Amino acid sequence: MNRTLTCIGCPMGCQIEVELDEAGNFVSSKGWSCNIGKRYAQEEVTAPVRTVTALMEVTDRTEPLSVKTAHPIPKGKIFESLEQIKNHKVNAPVHIGDVVIEDVCGTGIPVIATKNIP
């Protein structure tokens, strides 16, 4: 069984062919141009992850705060994470890199600010 993926590691968008065994386990991959794509191909068919970016409400401000997960989180947790971020409010001031949620949806991964709000 084969799967074709488009690598999201950079704008080149290499097409990667992934070979899976009958149980759906990773066997091999080809078509990537660097180790980022090689790693992406294996992760995508075994435990896909994504970095989540979103906007968070700031108390007494109209301007929202842009945030992202500090590391990629399991793909299956994306919508739950967006919901937690949407329901969370932060107080100004906030600086780029500040942790605004310690552990998003039990992933152990924090959400951090990507913008300064004085």
Ligand code: SF4
């Ligand atoms: S395999 Fe490497 S060069 Fe190709 S899209 Fe992915 S990151 Fe870019």
